[in-house]
Amino acid sequence: MAMLPKHDLDRRAVPMPQVLDLVEALQQRGHPLNKILRETGLVESDLANLELRVSYRQRIQQLENMLALAGTDGFWLAVPRETTIADFGLLGYAMMSSATLQQAIQIAVKYHKMAGVLFDLSFTKDDAANVAVLRLDHLLAEGLVAQFVVEDLFMGIAPLISLLTAKPFQPQEIFVSYPETDYSARYPGAFHCPVRFNQTHCEYRFGLDLLEQPLAEADSNTAKICEESCRKILNQMEIGADIVSRICHLLISTPGEFPKLEAIAGKLLLGTRTLRRRLKGLGTSYQKILDDVKKELAVEYLQTTSLSVQEISDLLGYSEVTNFRRAFVKWVHVSPYQYRKSLEREQAGQLG
Incomplete structure (x- = not known):
């Protein structure tokens, strides 16, 4: 295939x-x-x-x-x-x-x-x-x-x-x-x-x-309206997916140095207002995308590396480790330390 x-x-x-x-x-x-x-x-x-x-x-x-x-x-x-x-x-x-x-x-x-x-x-x-x-x-x-x-x-x-x-x-x-x-x-x-x-x-x-075979709920007017809406949504999904994925790639490519919205807009050859408006139309924002990327990176670091919480905090661009802990609890509802301990207990259980 x-x-x-x-x-x-x-x-x-x-x-x-x-x-x-x-x-x-x-x-x-x-x-x-x-x-x-x-x-x-x-x-x-x-x-x-x-x-x-x-x-x-x-x-x-x-x-x-x-x-x-x-x-x-x-x-x-x-x-x-x-x-x-x-x-x-x-x-x-x-x-x-x-x-x-x-x-x-x-x-x-x-x-x-x-x-x-x-x-x-x-x-x-x-x-x-x-x-x-x-x-x-x-x-x-x-x-x-x-x-x-x-x-x-x-x-x-x-x-x-x-x-x-x-x-x-x-x-x-x-x-x-x-x-x-x-x-x-x-x-x-x-x-x-x-x-x-x-x-x-x-x-x-x-x-x-x-x-x-005719369909039980056939309606030509509804069909026309629905197809036009499908066309618009699919087009918006393709455009939106491209913008969001490009932003994610830019963020991941420079860990620890997450640029501001203005810098991202410049790399995408867009004005700041234009980028903000497009993201709003997709139901998201630069801050939400940034938070999602940081959350995924934090979870990955805790799962796959022995980096300390302080080191992970630094890699994710936090000036204070307390700010990272607060953000992680907001994302996952447990602290980074508790999350890693739960992984260790799970792995110990598998070995046992």
Whole structure:
């Protein structure tokens, strides 16, 4: 499976509800939150902020944690799904108001990046085989994480199409580019169709005749309004993601010397007011981005180095260590010392 460029791991993001679904599933299986979130840079207080968007890098780390904790028994294939249009936000309403299933699929493919997915999606027709094909490509993940991403997408398509058409739906067959898994026996119950392994592409295939099915909630005016809104939001997301990621890269590239807004604006060839206005339009600010970067760096230093709290405070540009401690407690709700001690106890427990 081809992958997207690595720099997109920080440039793109997924909505917090996607992260919460997996956190809750793992907690129900008895796994502690600190292990679920290990090395993601996320802390418990972040989970309450449903407006927070999590970088692809953090999401992939979360999925790696899941596989390390739960093993490869494929438990996620048996987790019940309750799909609603609201789960997909504005994109869901754009699909729902389309005239036919084909139009809804075309909308989904055109604007799928609004959903914060870890792949590219395309739609084609195989007239010779009389099937419609949704193809997944350019994954931002590898190995078992990539397999999970494929499974998660393909499990969600049938309930969504059933919801749109108000009729039962099953795919004709599924192609995946990886070999049989340790839990392949779960596939028939999860996908309700034949699955072909070791294929050139990952594809979800269903009958061409289904494309012309009218949708139960079709409304041309609503469809037009929703699609225009999707177009504007996706464009804003791309512009915003680029600005925010460039600011983050500038901040990380000079640890201990975090520049002021004016200096950052100059490096971006923007006026200070213009940059401040653009960030406000994205629901953020330079101070919030700076705090987020410092929080992630602080957590990383405490997890992966033996640097003292004073040294970490200096690296993060604090003039007094007390100011760093106060900021860290605000971010994580424990002091840097308590946070590191909890990590040490956890590691000791694993060795024991």
